Amino acid sequence: MSDLILHHYDTSPYAEKIRLALGLKGLAWKSVDIPVIMPKPDLVVLTGGYRRTPVLQAGADVYCDTECIAAELERRHPRPTLYPSGSAGLAAMIAGWAATALFPAAVGYAFATNAEKIPMEFHKDRAAMRGIDQVDLDRMKSSGPRHLERLRALLGWVDGMLADGRAYLTGGDAGLVDLSVYHSLWFLSRNGRRVEACLEPYRHVTAWMARVASIGHGARTELHAHEALHIAHDAEPGAESGVDPANALGLKAGDRIAVTAEDTGRDPVEGALTGLSVERVTLRRHDAHVGDVAVHFPRVGYQIRKL
Numbered sequence: 001m002s003d004l005i006l007h008h009y010d011t012s013p014y015a016e017k018i019r020l021a022l023g024l025k026g027l028a029w030k031s032v033d034i035p036v037i038m039p040k041p042d043l044v045v046l047t048g049g050y051r052r053t054p055v056l057q058a059g060a061d062v063y064c065d066t067e068c069i070a071a072e073l074e075r076r077h078p079r080p081t082l083y084p085s086g087s088a089g090l091a092a093m094i095a096g097w098a099a100t101a102l103f104p105a106a107v108g109y110a111f112a113t114n115a116e117k118i119p120m121e122f123h124k125d126r127a128a129m130r131g132i133d134q135v136d137l138d139r140m141k142s143s144g145p146r147h148l149e150r151l152r153a154l155l156g157w158v159d160g161m162l163a164d165g166r167a168y169l170t171g172g173d174a175g176l177v178d179l180s181v182y183h184s185l186w187f188l189s190r191n192g193r194r195v196e197a198c199l200e201p202y203r204h205v206t207a208w209m210a211r212v213a214s215i216g217h218g219a220r221t222e223l224h225a226h227e228a229l230h231i232a233h234d235a236e237p238g239a240e241s242g243v244d245p246a247n248a249l250g251l252k253a254g255d256r257i258a259v260t261a262e263d264t265g266r267d268p269v270e271g272a273l274t275g276l277s278v279e280r281v282t283l284r285r286h287d288a289h290v291g292d293v294a295v296h297f298p299r300v301g302y303q304i305r306k307l
Contacts, residue, residue: 002059002235004029004073005228007043009036013103013187015054017066017179018073022218024174025077030223032057037125042225046232048269048285048295051129052261057228059235060293064269065261067095068280068298070176084173092300094169095180099263105150106184109198110191112144129264148198155185155202162204167211174215182212229290237294240275240282247276249304256307257283259297269295270307 004022006029008015022029034043040051046062047055056063056072063069070091074082083091111118115137123135158181161169168174169181185205189196199206243253251257251273258268259281271283274294281304282296 002061003231005032005057005223005231006030006054007032007034007046007057007225007228008054009034011036011190012053013107013183014052014066016186017183018054018056018069019217019220020179020182020212020215021070021073021082021176023216024082024179025073025080026218027073027077028219028221030228031220032223032225032228034225037122038128042229044267045287045289046229046293048271048287048293049267050261050265050269050295051267052265057232058238060232060237060291062232062293062295064295065298065301066180067092067300068296071279071298072296080173082176082179084168084175085170087170087175087177090170091176091180094177096300098180098184101150102154102181103184105147105154106188109144109147109151110188110195112141112147113195114191115140131264131266151188151198155199155205158208159202159204162208168208174212178208178212182209185209186213232290232293234291237274237284237292240294241277243273243276244278249306251276251304251306257281258305258307259283259295260303260305262301262303268305269297271295276304 004027006018008031034040034053038051043055044051046057047064050064054069056069063072070082120135127135166172169177185199188199243251253273255273256270257273258270260266260268269283271285274284275282277299279299280296281299281302282294284292284294286292
């Protein structure tokens with residue numbers, strides 16, 4: 001199997017989710033450091049335009065979005081599982097809740113509290129990801145109490161799940177459910193004492209966070225971005241399972257398509273359709289720097305448009 005290469009930066013909460021997944025499985029992986037804000041030339045030449053963090057590379061196969069990355073890690077290395085007690089469906093639903101409710105509240109509160117400490121270039125970059133033209137720091141700062149009130153309710157739900165003494169959210173073993181909730185709270189814990197203090201009333205949550213953190217990140221070694229691109233160039237994408245003939249979009253293998261995220265970072269990636277199921281869409285594209293690569297996305301959360 002090809003080496004696992006994670007394109008990420010250390011302060012990314014979604015990358016922390018995948019770093020912990022690699023640790024839970026006890027895997028060795030290569031780390032490529034990418035810029036926190038655009039431009040990200042070495043990343044987008046690999047993905048075809050997708051800019052979000054993290055991205056997993058295995059040879060000439062490129063996996064975008066943490067849900068797609070986690071599923072691929074499970075496929076390649078099924079033991080130990082990311083889905084104890086058959087929790088794959090629950091993990092997907094919890095990840096959706098975390099991404100649309102918990103993460104915005106956590107990031108919103110951290111940003112509101114630290115608005116003037118964060119470089120304006122970062123504010124502008126994240127606003128552009130959301131399709132917003134202007135950065136209003138006064139409005140951002142005034143949103144803090146609203147985000148904190150929402151956080152208190154959401155943290156109460158998580159604390160209640162752990163109140164029966166279970167070690168992890170689905171029982172005695174850690175899994176993707178835990179990592180999907182943890183990474184937002186990890187972000188809170190790294191954004192100053194005032195922000196981190198919101199976690200303290202939830203003693204079950206804070207004890208659980210310590211257990212999740214102890215999973216670690218597996219065996220990490222550093223790799224330069226140019227080396228990762230050379231690896232992609234010298235490899236061939238893996239075989240695809242084909243296009244589901246019953247797909248509701250009427251797409252066929254070889255159709256030119258564009259895949260675009262539905263929420264943030266709506267940069268379309270174009271290529272030839274090679275794989276489509278209810279769980280994943282795959283396209284192939286060519287670039288002089290990386291040769292032929294297959295770029296994989298989860299089906300949920302992404303739009304497919306025939307070109």
